[in-house]
Amino acid sequence: MEIFYTKDSLQKHLKILKQKGQTIGLVPTMGALHKGHLSLLEISKQQTDISVCTIFVNPTQFTNADDLKNYPRPIKTDIAKLKTADCDVLFMPGIEEMYAANEQWHIELGDLEHLLEGKFRPGHYQGVTQIVYKLFTLVEPDKAFFGQKDYQQFLVINKMVEIFRLPIKLVMCPILREPDGLAMSSRNIHLSAEEHQNALILSRALWYIKDSFNGETLKDLLNKGRDMITAQNGVELEYFEVADAETLRPTNEQTAHIVALTAAKVGSTRLIDNMILR
Template sequence: MKNFAKKDELQQYLSGLKADGAVITFVPTMGALHQGHLSLIQQARQLGNIVVCSIFVNPTQFNDPKDLEKYPRPIQDDIKKLEQVNCDVLFNPDVTEMYAGNEKWHLDIGELEGLLEGKFRPGHYQGVTQVVYKLFNIVKPDIALFGQKDYQQVLVIQKMIDLLQLPVKLEMCPIMREPDGLAMSSRNIHLTADDRQRALVLSKALNYVKDHFSPEQVDQLQQEAIAIINNESGVNLAYFEIADGNNLHPANKNTKNFVALVAATVGKTRLIDNMLLKIDE
């Protein structure tokens, strides 16, 4: 695996491969890699012949400086994991390589910015679009892969691609879960043993909705799922929403594409999860 810290060197290397006809697939991450990330690399391998992964803890998407400070950065461990799944290229820049002083950025992504995660983390998606736009310009991927766990982020990035007419195809990959159902996340390492058990209530509530899903009972199912989570001590629910998967508006009788999304703080750790819902044919 080739490792680059400088964008100019990476661009030079990739432009040579592109000239030879390579299809470049790209998995942007903030590191602390787990099997969920590695599944994206493996999927990227199926879709192209050069797989690029970036590891960059992006400061502009953190609302809380303490959250940024404590974000895990086990880079040597991450490198080993990427080598094990045959990643071709790692881009691991410093903050000064990605940002020059007091840059300004604002992209009008519409109401997506203020819904669900956006409401609880103002400015977060501006930071996400800012860094992903930079990374797309550096790597110039044919295909970029993102995990379904950050469902709203996928919609936001697709909106950016459409607005700025970027020549990249977005691929959303399924959530990877632990055997007991917990969605894999870099934040899970902050959970105590007790919190880890309590956190299972999120996937329990999502599975309850999935197993009982009927478009006519959206409101009732949503209330039942909220009750399931609120009955678990040590779990502070931010939201549980059954939404239209295309725009994250609350689902209604005209919705065709349903997704249930949840965010909660378990102990001191904020977790998100979601599940795509299908209507029984």
Template sequence: MKSFKTKDSLKNYLQSLKKGNVKIGLVPTMGALHQGHVSLIEVSKKHCDITIATIFVNPTQFNNVDDLLKYPKPINQDQKILEAAGCDILFNPETREMYDDPEVWDYEVGELNTVLEGYFRPGHYKGVTQIVYKLFNLVKPDLAFFGQKDYQQFLVIKKMTEDFNLGIKLYACPIIRETDGLAMSSRNIRLSPTERIAALQISKSLYFTKKNYTVMPIADLKEKALKFYTNNSLLNLEYFEIVSNDGLKPLSNKKNAIALVACTVGNTRLIDNMMLD
């Protein structure tokens, strides 16, 4: 696996590759890699000739400085994971490499910026689109791969790609879960053993919702799902919503639905979701 830390060195290398008319896949990450990230590399390798992973903890998408400072950065371990997965290229720049000049990023993603994650993390998607646009412009991939766990983020990036007419095909790859159901996340390492057990209520509420989706009214289903988060002082639920999976809007019928949840367990904020039909 080849590694690059500067935009110019990566760009020069990619120019030589593209003369051979290769198909390039991009897997953007913030590091602290787990099997979920590996699954994205594996899907990219099936569809592309060259797979590029990026590791960059993007400061502009954090609206909590504490969260940014605590974000894990095990780069040596991440490199070994990528090499074992067969990744071809790693781009791991410093912050000043990606934000070397003062700049203004005014792109607004519309309604997606005001609901769920957009509501609870104001400014978050501005930072996400800012860095992803930079990476897309630098790599110019044919395809880009993201995890379904950050489903709203996927919709945001999809809209940005369409709005800027970038011509990149996006894939939302399935959530990878631990054997007990907890969605894999770089943040899970911050959970204490007691918090880890409490966090299972998140996936349990989603599995319950999926199992009963066709037989219960939405209001009753949501009411029962919310009970998974009561009577546990470790759980602080931000939202549990059942909406359309194409735009996170209220359901007009029971088709194309998704349940999404955000919950702080102890001091660690986790998100998860599940397609319902």
């Protein structure tokens, strides 16, 4: 695995590979890698010739300074995992390498920026699109791979690709879960054993919605799902919604593509999860 720390050195390396006709897959991450991240890499390796993983804890997408400060950074462990997974290229820039002083960024993302995650994390998706655009224009991948767990993020990045007409195919990869159902997340390491058990209510509520989807009205399903989560000790519900899978606007039973999404604080750790219903 080749490791690069500067944009210039990475671009020079990738230019040689592209001249040989090799296709490039990009897996952008903020590190603290788990099996979910590695599954993205595995899919990239199946679909492209060269897989590039990036590790960069992006400051512009954090709306809470403490969240940024406390974000896990097990760099040595991450590198070891990527080597074991046969990653081809790792890019690990510093903040100064990716951002100029007083840099400004804003794109019009429409409702996607303000619904659900956007409501609870204002400005978050401007920061996400800012760094992903930088990585896309730097790496110029043929395909980029993202996890379904960050469902709204995938839609936002797809919107950005459309706005700038970038020749990149986005691939949404399935959520990986712990054996008990908890969606894998870099934040799970912050959960105590008791909090981990409490957090299972999120996937249970989503499975309830999915299993009951064709038998009850959406209103009844939503009320039941919300009641399940709010009744769980140690869990503070932020949202539990069923939405149009393409716009994330409120939906009804007739919508062709539907997704259920939830976010909650378990102790001091914020978790998100979702499940595609149709």
